[in-house]
Amino acid sequence: MNVKLKFLGAAQTVTGSKHLLEVDDFRVLIDCGMFQGLKELRLRNWNPLPVPADSIDAVVITHAHIDHTGYLPRLYREGFRGTIYCTHPTKSLMEILLRDAGKLQEEEADFAEEKGYSKHAHPQPLYTVKDVERLLPLIESVDFNQTFHLTPNIGVTFQVAGHILGAAFVDITLKGERMTKNIIFSGDLGKYEDILSPPPTAPAHADYMVIESTYGNRTLPDTDxxxxxxxxxxxxxxxxxxxxxxxxxxxxxxxxxxxxxxxxxxxxxxxxxxxxxxxxxxxxxxxxxxxxxxxxxxxxxxxxxxxxxxxxxxxxxxxxxxxxxxxxxxxxxxxxxxxxxxxxxxxxxxxxxxxxxxxxxxxxxxxxxxxxxxxxxxxxxxxxxxxxxxxxxxxIKGLSAHADKDDLLRWLRNLPTAPKKVFIVHGEKTSAFGFEQVIKDELQWNTAVPEYLEAFSLFEGM
Ligand SMILES: [Zn+2]
Ligand SMILES: [Zn+2]
Missing domain, CATH: 3.40.50.10890 (Rossmann fold)
Structure with a gap:
């Protein structure tokens, strides 16, 4: 078994989470988010994916936020017809959020045309409400803590991440001919102390870890x-x-x-x-x-x-x-x-x-x-x-749904052994590189802050 990981988004930036995992010739996307914010980022939503959408076999969604799901209707438009897996509350939330995203895309295009403030004579939406409606039946929701299989050799388990309703981190287990390994994708992690969300579940083991770093260089003030x-x-x-x-x-x-x-x-x-x-x-x-x-x-x-x-x-x-x-x-x-x-x-x-x-x-x-x-x-x-x-x-600062530096570190410390590598994603440059330094200082683990479209070979002949 050969396993490769390519970062199609949320690399040295917060939005556009899209991690392409290739297990031999099986392709699964972990999250399928839209780029938001700076224009140069938003323009990436219009770039063709590095692999054809119809060659992607499945999508696994950590949680419903648009920076993790907002590209799905576009993926559908480009030919994706596989299954999208998520937890039950995430499915319900995605139906709300994606319908709204479709409407916003259409409204923005109409508005730009009406006001003439687009370079294009007929500005096009990234996708439409129709694309969203066609996409939604592809979503299949599953329970937390129940392993399901994408192929006989690829197992997936959602575990509680806190953050927002339905949010999960994803544990992917790969059964090779000679060994079994796992990769954890943190998605967005919540805080240990929060008025609304539960603390994240402790990860048991990770051969590779992909972790968010939204607040990787900051300790959020403990204010009232x-x-x-x-x-x-x-x-x-x-x-x-x-x-x-x-x-x-x-x-x-x-x-x-x-x-x-x-x-x-x-x-x-x-x-x-x-x-x-x-x-x-x-x-x-x-x-x-x-x-x-x-x-x-x-x-x-x-x-x-x-x-x-x-x-x-x-x-x-x-x-x-x-x-x-x-x-x-x-x-x-x-x-x-x-x-x-x-x-x-x-x-x-x-x-x-x-x-x-x-x-x-x-x-x-x-x-x-x-x-x-x-x-x-x-x-x-x-x-x-x-x-x-x-x-x-x-x-007001105390309301983040995101783990801060201390929470992220506390969560990582649950791992009994160092992962082969920790990939730091979903953070602006200062946060991602700041958190990398924290991991190096505190845990002495091997790290990487991937660049947009950077690819890594995780396992060869496993
Ligand atoms: Zn989120
Ligand atoms: Zn996010």
């Missing part, structure tokens, strides 16, 4: 996030403004709801209206509610996702009414990095208001509007216009 958020809300209401929080529909929105309920329940602030303005976040919250007992039995004891002043805005009309609220409300909307969705319209109405506050509650990739506002840019291009940024801009 509820108090931080309460302070920002109090100050904003005092100025006569509203708080707008761009939040990922999956995971972040639910964490925020837990916090806001806590702030009101513990009388840190008197009750105030909270609006969840994202159809996707509403659907995702519903899934969390349904799966919370298995996901996190501790959190499931209370219904965090209901309180008196909490309002869900499923319709466009309900969304537009929020533009007219002058003060005293908290609005949570998506997308989390302000790359699309209803949040753009809230930004359009709020960025120019001195009394309002935009609160970033999650990771903002390089090149996104979110990152540019957070970096202090005074003007932002939005919906084809240039908008001055006059509002207050704040960041």
């Amino acid at each position: 996030t509820a108090q931080d958020l309460a302070r920002i809300i109090r100050q904003t209401f005092h100025r006569g403004g509203c708080v707008v929080i761009p939040a990922f529909a999956v995971g972040r929105t639910q964490q925020l709801l837990l916090l806001l309920k806590q702030i009101i329940q513990e009388n840190i602030l008197p009750p105030f209206p909270v609006y969840v303005d994202s159809p996707m976040a509403i659907q995702a919250t519903d899934l969390y509610r349904r799966h919370l007992a298995e996901f996190n039995p501790v959190a499931a004891a209370t219904d965090f996702f209901e309180f008196k002043t909490l309002h869900y805005c499923p319709t466009q009309q309900a969304s537009e009414q929020l533009y007219h609220i002058k003060k005293g409300a908290v609005i949570i909307s998506a997308s989390g990095m302000a790359t699309g969705g209803r949040i753009l319209h809230h930004f359009y109405h709020r960025l120019r208001n001195e009394q309002d506050t935009i609160v970033f509650a999650g990771y903002q990739s390089e090149g996104t509007r979110g990152r540019r506002i957070l970096d202090g840019e005074k003007e932002i291009k939005l919906l084809g216009e240039t908008i001055p940024v006059a509002c207050h801009v704040e960041e």
Whole structure:
């Protein structure tokens, strides 16, 4: 058996996770994410894959986030017809997220054509809602901790990664003629201490490890996030403004709801209206509610996702009414990095208001509007216009769904022996190389930070 691994994304960057594992002539992709953020990255979504899509036999998905799944409809369009494996909650979340991604692709192309701000006369979407609908039947969901086989010699097991609902790390066991070896793909790992997600399961053994490094060079501050958020809300209401929080529909929105309920329940602030303005976040919250007992039995004891002043805005009309609220409300909307969705319209109405506050509650990739506002840019291009940024801009840091440097190291230390090599992916350069140094200093293990499209031979004649 010969085994090769090629990195088609998330190499020295966070997005576009796509790891091609070739076991003799069987090809499996671990994750199939879209590139997001900087234009030079987004353009890669249009590059042909280094292998034909119809030569890929299967896809294994760690979790539903678009940077791990958003290329799937394009893969379908290019001819992929194999099976896509994931956990049950991931399948439900993917249906929501990919349908939305298809819609966003179409809307963006239409919008660019209408406003004429594309170089192309007829800008094309990367894929359409139709592609998504055709792709979805290829998804097959399986249980956590139950090994299934892609071929008699390739076994796959999903184990709890924390992070978001359904998130798994993937243990792939390869049975060669002379020996059996395994490779672990971490996917995105959650924190050991989190209000919403459970801690990641300890990996038992890895001959090779592919690990994320989003926060590989940072220790996240151990702050009291509820108090931080309460302070920002109090100050904003005092100025006569509203708080707008761009939040990922999956995971972040639910964490925020837990916090806001806590702030009101513990009388840190008197009750105030909270609006969840994202159809996707509403659907995702519903899934969390349904799966919370298995996901996190501790959190499931209370219904965090209901309180008196909490309002869900499923319709466009309900969304537009929020533009007219002058003060005293908290609005949570998506997308989390302000790359699309209803949040753009809230930004359009709020960025120019001195009394309002935009609160970033999650990771903002390089090149996104979110990152540019957070970096202090005074003007932002939005919906084809240039908008001055006059509002207050704040960041709360304790809410990441990602393991930080200490968590990643703690997770790796579970391994009883050093992997032959640890591949460090899913981090911007400073994080990935920073984490490489941490592993070298603390564990003295063999590491590599792969480049985009770099390939490695893992086993030969095994
Ligand atoms: Zn993720
Ligand atoms: Zn990710």
